[in-house]
Amino acid sequence: MPDLNTREWLLTNGLGSFASGTISDVRTRTYHGWLLGATNPPSGRTLLFSHLEASLEVSGKAIALGTNFWADGQVSPQGYKLLHSFDINPVPQWIWQEDNWQIKRQLLMPHALGDGEKDMGSHRLLMQYRYEGRDTAILRLRLLIGDRDFHHQQKADPGLQFSQLLGENQVCLQAMFTGNFGTPWHLRWTQGEYQADAVWYWDYQLPEETARGLRDKEDLYSPGYLTVKLQPGDTVTLEAKIGFPDPMQTLLSPEIFAAAVEAEQQRRSQTFAPVKNQSSSPIWQQLLTASDQFIVYRASIAGPTVIAGYHWFNDWGRDTLIALPGLALVTQRFELAKGLLETFGRYCRHGLIPNVFPDFGGEPSYNSIDAALWWIETLGLYLEATQDWEFLAAQFPVVQQIHKAFMGGTRYNIQVDATDGLVSWDVCGVALTWMDVVIGGKPVTPRDGKAVEINALWYSALCWMSQWAERLSQMNYGDAARLAKQAQRYTHQAQQVTISLQKFWNPQMGYLYDTIDPDDGRNSQIRPNAVLALSLHHCGFSQHQGRAVVDLATSRLLTPYGLRSLDPGDPDYISKYTGDSEQRDRAYHQGTVWAWLIGPFTRAWQRCYPERPLPFDWQPLLDHFLNDGCIHSISEIFDGDSPHEPKGAIAQAWSVAEVIRHWRSSSDRITKSSNRVIRS
Numbered sequence: 001m002p003d004l005n006t007r008e009w010l011l012t013n014g015l016g017s018f019a020s021g022t023i024s025d026v027r028t029r030t031y032h033g034w035l036l037g038a039t040n041p042p043s044g045r046t047l048l049f050s051h052l053e054a055s056l057e058v059s060g061k062a063i064a065l066g067t068n069f070w071a072d073g074q075v076s077p078q079g080y081k082l083l084h085s086f087d088i089n090p091v092p093q094w095i096w097q098e099d100n101w102q103i104k105r106q107l108l109m110p111h112a113l114g115d116g117e118k119d120m121g122s123h124r125l126l127m128q129y130r131y132e133g134r135d136t137a138i139l140r141l142r143l144l145i146g147d148r149d150f151h152h153q154q155k156a157d158p159g160l161q162f163s164q165l166l167g168e169n170q171v172c173l174q175a176m177f178t179g180n181f182g183t184p185w186h187l188r189w190t191q192g193e194y195q196a197d198a199v200w201y202w203d204y205q206l207p208e209e210t211a212r213g214l215r216d217k218e219d220l221y222s223p224g225y226l227t228v229k230l231q232p233g234d235t236v237t238l239e240a241k242i243g244f245p246d247p248m249q250t251l252l253s254p255e256i257f258a259a260a261v262e263a264e265q266q267r268r269s270q271t272f273a274p275v276k277n278q279s280s281s282p283i284w285q286q287l288l289t290a291s292d293q294f295i296v297y298r299a300s301i302a303g304p305t306v307i308a309g310y311h312w313f314n315d316w317g318r319d320t321l322i323a324l325p326g327l328a329l330v331t332q333r334f335e336l337a338k339g340l341l342e343t344f345g346r347y348c349r350h351g352l353i354p355n356v357f358p359d360f361g362g363e364p365s366y367n368s369i370d371a372a373l374w375w376i377e378t379l380g381l382y383l384e385a386t387q388d389w390e391f392l393a394a395q396f397p398v399v400q401q402i403h404k405a406f407m408g409g410t411r412y413n414i415q416v417d418a419t420d421g422l423v424s425w426d427v428c429g430v431a432l433t434w435m436d437v438v439i440g441g442k443p444v445t446p447r448d449g450k451a452v453e454i455n456a457l458w459y460s461a462l463c464w465m466s467q468w469a470e471r472l473s474q475m476n477y478g479d480a481a482r483l484a485k486q487a488q489r490y491t492h493q494a495q496q497v498t499i500s501l502q503k504f505w506n507p508q509m510g511y512l513y514d515t516i517d518p519d520d521g522r523n524s525q526i527r528p529n530a531v532l533a534l535s536l537h538h539c540g541f542s543q544h545q546g547r548a549v550v551d552l553a554t555s556r557l558l559t560p561y562g563l564r565s566l567d568p569g570d571p572d573y574i575s576k577y578t579g580d581s582e583q584r585d586r587a588y589h590q591g592t593v594w595a596w597l598i599g600p601f602t603r604a605w606q607r608c609y610p611e612r613p614l615p616f617d618w619q620p621l622l623d624h625f626l627n628d629g630c631i632h633s634i635s636e637i638f639d640g641d642s643p644h645e646p647k648g649a650i651a652q653a654w655s656v657a658e659v660i661r662h663w664r665s666s667s668d669r670i671t672k673s674s675n676r677v678i679r680s
Contacts, residue, residue, distance in 0.1 A: 004080060005067075008630045008650050009092045010310055011109035012293040016042025017123045017242075018310060019109050020650075023631070024080040025094065026067040027051070028208040030218070031311035034107070036150050037123045037242045039183055042296040042307060043314060043359050047154070048173075048185050049125070049240045050144040050220050054079075056131075057138040058101045065096050065103065071203035071217050088631050089286075090261055101133035110260050111267055112297075124241035128257040131230040139236065141192075142225040144201065146218075147175030147182035151312065153218040156200045164196060164223045169252065172245055173223060186245045188252045189238045192228035213580025268292065274332040279663065283622060287660050290625075290633045291327045294653040295336065300359050303343045304336055309636050309649030317344060317355040318434060319654055321374035322596065326657025329385050337382050338391060344375055345398040351405020352414075369414055369425055369432035372402045373457035380464040380537055392468055393477045399465060403490075406458070416458075417450070420500035421493055423458045424450045426518045435529075435565070435589040439582055445589045450516040452504045456533035456540065459497045463538035466490035494540075501540045504533075510548035512541075526556050526567035528597050534607060535600035546608035553601065560620035561638040561646075562655075563597035565589045568640065575641035577648070591640035592647070595621065599658025621659065634659065 004024035011019040016038030022028055027050070035049035054065040064077030082096045091108045105127065112122030131137050145162065146154040154160075157177075165172040169189050175182030202219045209216040228236045237257050269276065272288045298305040298315065306327065308319040320340060328337035347354050347364055353371040354364035376399060383392055406423060409415035412432060414425040425432060431443040433451055438444070466487050473483035504512045506522070512530035513522040531553050533539075534546045541549075557563045566573050566589070574587040598616065605614050621634070629635045629646040634655035636648035 004083070004086070007628065009088060010293065010630050010633060010651055011092070011107065011125075012296075012307075012310070013109045013112045013123060014296055015112045015122060016045060016296050016307065017109070017112070018045075019107065019125055020311060020630075021051070023086045023094075024067055024083065025051075025065075026069060026075075026080065027204065027206065028069070029206055029311065030153055030209055030214075031150055032206075033146075033150075034127075035123070035125050035185070035240050035242070037183065037185070038296075039242075040359055041299045042305070045150040046183055047146045047148055047150055048183060048242070049187075050146055052127070052238075053142040053144055053222075054103075054105070054129075055140045055142075056096075056101065056103055057140070058133060059135050063098075069205040069207060071205045073205075090265060100135070101131070101137060103137075103139070104130045104132075106257065108257065108260055108264065111264060123243075124239055126257050126260055127238040127240075128235055129228075129230075130235045131232065133232050135232075137230045139192075139228045139230055140225055141228070141238075142222050143173075143187065144220040144222055145173060146220055147177075153206070153215055154220065156202060156219040156221075160221075162198075162221055162223055166194065166196070167245060170245055171223070183242060184244050185240060185242045187238060187240050188245075189226060189228075189236060190252050190254050191236055192226045194224055194226050196224040198223055211578070212584070271333070272331060275330070283626070284663060286632050287625070287656065287663065288331060290651070290656045291331060291653075291660055293633070293651065294323070294327065294656070298357060300362070301343055301347075301357060304339045305343070305357060306340070306653050308654075309652040310630075310633075311649065313649055315357055317353050317357075317371040318368050318374060320344075321353075321371060321378045323654040323657035324378050325381050326599070326659070326661035327653065329381060330661050330663070334382070334386050334388075338386075338388070341375070341379055341382060341395065342391075344371075345395050348372070348375075348398050348401055350410045351402045352410060353402075366411060367430060367432060367436075369412065369423070369451075370434065370454055370457060372406075373454065373461050376402065376461040376464055377457060377536060380460075383468075384537075389471065389475060393472060393475070396468060396472060396477075399468065402461075403465060420503070421496040422450045422455050422500050422503070422516075424518070433529075437585045437588050439585055444586055447515050449518045450503075451529065452512050452514055453529040453532040455497065455501060455504070456536055459494060459501060459540040460536040460538040462490050462494035462497060466494060494538075498540045504530075505541075505545060509552070511552050512545075512549060525570055525572070526552065528553065528557055528563040528565060528594070528600070531557075531563065531597070531604045532600045534604035539607060543608055546604065550601070550605050550608050553604075554615050558601065558616065559593050559638070559640075559642075559644055560617065561598075561624065561644050562593045562595040562621070563601055564591055564593050564640050566591045566640075573640065576639050577637060578639075587640075588637075593638040593640055593644055595634050595636070595638065595652065596654035596658045599654075599661055602658075602662045618659075625659070 005022045005026050007023045019034045021032045033047045033050045036045050036047050038045050056063045065079040067080045084095045084097045087093045091106050093106045095104045108126045148154040159178045161176045163174050172186040174184040199222050204218045206216045294307045305315040306320040308316045344353050352366040353375045355368035355371050356365035358364050407416050412425050412427045417424050426448050429441045433447050435445040469483045469487035473480040514525050514527045515523040530549050556567045573591040577587045577592045630650035633651035635646035636652035638644040
């Protein structure tokens, strides 16, 4: 099979629901399906509708259009051999054909918040098939369904039953398992005859899960199939929608698909109206569309949040704040940025910002030392872009809370060292920085003590606080004299931190120590955190030091897809992100390339070498965006060694956001067309 089964597509609806699969139409992951509904937005994602297994009968010949991997090693049927082309614009579209016929399928997941809806009926998928040929054809569409958490596979079980209630051009489906009812949903169609024909399909093989060392077999249930007689030029349109059918709804019309596509294009145009003309390149428009897939509504906080990555991640504080400048500031979605910052500020506790938001009845998780500091940094960037000083006045108490907690001490023994003004922490068994993997209660990359990027963030935060206190004192916000004194205090602290940051300078290597251990030992591993330390709005290191750092990072960490998380010459370096869960976790921050780090590298380089061109060719990363991995998105990570295969989440928010953030500086180097149609 060609590499069509390694390239994927993704649709999202703004509530956490998604649809995804491969270009060849074969399911290779647990996360592939046509309706994975977020029953507790954006969480509770449940596979309800896997796919339609299609076959076409033309001139008495039955032709299977689908492709499946089976546990016994067979690939059957092999419809991918008839796949003529795939295109992603304006919606995913497949064309299968032979000499005397052609069938086109399009899929669309309407954006649930386009008209302000937030109920479960907003979770839906539209499908349309169009037939062209010389003769009349019969299209059969067999439903393959389930009701299981999107992280797990479904297995046939005597206790698992599915009810189906037929109506006019529709069927309502609901799982029942040992007396418990599953999520109801229904399928409607514009024409055709439905035949109930219940059968289990056993042992689908999911090779991507095999490669990840996870369970890799699934059973799917088919309640029946739809038969549609098609004349040349005919279409059949279907809609899958969560919830019971509305008895007052009109029958599905053939025009609904085109109308939904137009509505989605208008929504995107309105969303990005302020920036849609910044670049004539189609890639810019596609990057904007990709960025929108990560913005979702969280029901438990009744506000916006950001999915860190698809398929399996939820919304994380650190990731959201790092991605926010690209997703919401460069794109001039300022109300979105303001809403995100306000929500995180509202949940600040003990001077910490949540790294994970709760579902209903849950508690936020505050296991991050840097989320609060990223919140201040991002707030500063928002204020620079908007001059929204009233918002600063509203959020300044949160800023003060963070400062007070870090100074006096908070959870995880996070506290500013009174002797040097640097932030330190010391708790066994946890990992509080972005290098956060813990296996068996032991961090893979222990970074307790004083971490270089944490203290660079602290320095930048103090600079912001000094500026803000001074401005607020001039705005007569509160006690002007007290604010002026606070501004002086913050300035004094920043000056102390500037001096203390020199403890991280390693003159022998011309690089920054990654951490200063609680016992005052220095970690001299070459990691990208030194680059992060140079990329913030306020930098406490000299240009001479910065140039040495970016020069060494360029030679040891820079790849065509981002920065390695560790120098390949280090004994701890792991070249490939592969194997079972533990093996992959051990490689996660030990050499694996992170695409989002190309943003901090770009900013650090431009600070240190403002007159020199960036020593990075954007084309491979943009080629990946256009034609590799998840088409029109950017993967989370890549292998440390060439050829740097994409790994991890197929679409990652901060990966896309950092490319958007630096689009203007890179767009003049884009030479290849972005309007490719993938042909088999």
